[in-house]
Amino acid sequence: MVTPDYIKQLITASLPCTHIVVEGDDGTHFSAVIVSAEFSGRNRVQQHQLVYKALGDRMRDEIHALSMKTFSPQEWAEQQG
Structure with missing residues (x-):
C-alpha cells in the first residue's frame, strides 16, 4: 500500500524541497x-509538472x-506571513 512517507521519499529524491x-490515509x-x-519563476502548472515528473x-x-x-521559498514565506 502506498503511504504518505513513500510519496514524500519519491518527491524528495528528484526534487530538492525545503x-x-x-x-x-486510504492508500x-x-x-x-x-x-x-525549483518552483521559482514557474507557474503552477509547471510546478505541478515537476512533481508529476518526480512521481x-x-x-x-x-x-x-x-x-x-x-x-x-519566497511564496511560502509570504504565505506564512
Whole structure:
C-alpha cells in the first residue's frame, strides 16, 4: 500500500524541497504541500509538472489522486506571513 512517507521519499529524491508535508490515509488519495526553489519563476502548472515528473508512472499505477499546493521559498514565506 502506498503511504504518505513513500510519496514524500519519491518527491524528495528528484526534487530538492525545503518543506514538504504529504497526507492521506486510504492508500490512493493524497494531499501535499511542497516548497522548492525549483518552483521559482514557474507557474503552477509547471510546478505541478515537476512533481508529476518526480512521481513518474506511479501516478498512473499506484497513486489515484494527489492534490497539491506548491510554493517557491519566497511564496511560502509570504504565505506564512
